[in-house]
Amino acid sequence: MTNVINLNRFRKKQKRAEKEKQAEENRAKHGRSKPEKKQTKFENEKLSRHLDGHKPEDD
Numbered sequence: 001m002t003n004v005i006n007l008n009r010f011r012k013k014q015k016r017a018e019k020e021k022q023a024e025e026n027r028a029k030h031g032r033s034k035p036e037k038k039q040t041k042f043e044n045e046k047l048s049r050h051l052d053g054h055k056p057e058d059d
Contacts, residue, residue, distance in 0.1 A: 032040075
């Protein structure tokens, strides 16, 4: 004898799995997370300050 399967639960579970797969593809396609963007911005600002500090001053 086989197990009885609730089709509504099965469909919902399948739909969630498909949405998660699509979300993963979108994350890969559209870029970085907010902390990654923030880290890059911080590094660029730090580099800019460093370079500005080493510019010769015109008198």
